Amino acid sequence: MPVPLDGDELRDVYGRFPTGVVGVCAEVDGAPVGLAVSTFVPVSLDPPLVSICVRAGSATWPLLRLVPRLGISVLGAHHEGVARALAGPAEQRFRDVVTEVREGGAVVVGDAPLALTVTVVDDVVAGDHLIVVCRVNEVLVDDGHSPLVVHRSALRPLAAV
Template sequence: MTTLCLELRRVYGAYPTGVAVVAGLAGGRPAGIAASSFVPVSLDPPLVSVCVAHTSTTWPLLRDSPRIGISVLGAHQEHVGRRLGARTGDRFAGVAWRSTADGSVLIEGASAWYDCTVEQQVRSGDHDIVVFRVHDLDAAADVPPLVFHAGAFRRLG
């Protein structure tokens, strides 16, 4: 990694973000990735987005799924963020989740969740910006979100 890339990563990390899990069923099993780039995009139509690295080996399993779930992790779910951020092993081992009839995978106990379809995917640098149309959603007012800041998981407050 170049010096500029390391400096970009450090400075980008100065901006705290929530931690979301993007997941669906692939071959009847849950597949998912952790994303700190989750962003609401539009109210009408209801759209959200995440950025996915071109190097992701999981996104190709998910991108053509009929539905994809996005779960905003709660402050108590750092272990889920670490598990889903891993590059190897069973990412869903020990993670409580449920699937919808259409194949979205949602993390139990999350701060918020969205049931989505892929609206568009835009190639941008070393990532793709994936825009999702929201079909259903909910939030738990009593579950504060997990935050990623300066290379570490953190809790608000």
């Protein structure tokens, strides 16, 4: 018989699945705004769609939702500090973070293994999160860096075997 799980227990259960870490960023009123997200999913090849999940109570998401384009940067093993900064207090998120502004105000993190510029197509309420579907406008690839993953609440480089 299944045992009901509370939020902390579910966080531990879900955390056993390793996932990448992405920065979702844009310029808002001339300044970079962004957050760290650990749910990024390629959705469709035709049309090119991806999705992210954002906490419904995020104070940052309503600012990002209104811009024409977002930057989604898959963070590299060397970006642990960037991941922590983007998950930290809003006023300190871009301290010592190298970024580039792309068309439409999308902001991408420098030296990311993969960065996309996207346009939000839709967002759907799913429990305490929003599933955000985005159309891919531009792809930037840097094969010189391996990705960063989060597993059991710890940031780790992806190790080759």
